[in-house]
Amino acid sequence: MASYNRVVLVGNLTRDIELRYIPSGTAVAEIGLAVNDRVKRGDQWVDETTFVDVTLWGRTAEVANQYLNKGSSILIEGRLKLDTWEKDGQKRSKLRVVAEKMQMLGGRGEGGGGGGGSRSTGSRAPARQQDSYDSGDDGGYGGGGYDNYSSAPAAPPEDDIPF
Known part of the structure; x- marks a missing residue:
């Protein structure tokens, strides 16, 4: 039986980033994300x-810790992971997302301070800068981050307009 484990979420941070380093020296951050949905009742x-x-x-x-804080808007792509443990004789579990890619949304000074970044955009910088970072692990499907700097196609020369 085939399976597919992919999650894409857009939301706001519920708290400031909690960055720590594991003994191997790898950075790990735990974040809370609030995702809003509007339903009709x-x-x-x-x-x-x-x-x-x-x-x-x-x-x-590390990038999230440097540039984001409570209220910042971000897009997360990753996979679901179920953590299980036992406390006081009771089995407990919690479903969480392990992020493989993160994209800061919003421009500088918008929202909770998210969005900025130090990535050089050259001449392709849009009015609202969006930076994307991935964990280096492409999850086995290629890619390697989003290209978030869209350059709209130039308008065709006037003599090429079909009407």
Whole structure:
């Protein structure tokens, strides 16, 4: 039986980043993400918020710690992981997301301070800068990060307009 474990979330950080280093020297950050959804109940639209715990590793964790804080908007791509443990004789479990890619959303000075970054954009810098970082592990499907700097195609010369 085939399986596929991929999660893409866009939300806001619920708290400041908690960065630590494991004995091997690898950075790890635990973040809380609030993802909002709007649903209709009867005649009213209601906002529902889902809170998700996310783990960032390596350079992605360090960048998040440097540039993001509570309220920052981000996009996370990763996989679900079920943690299980026993406490006081009771088995417990928690579903979390292990991030493989992170993209800071919003521009400098927007939201909770997220979005900025030190990535050089050259002449392709859009009005709203978006930076993307991945954990270096492409999850086995290629890629290697998003190219978030879209350059709109130039308008065709006037003599090429078909009408």
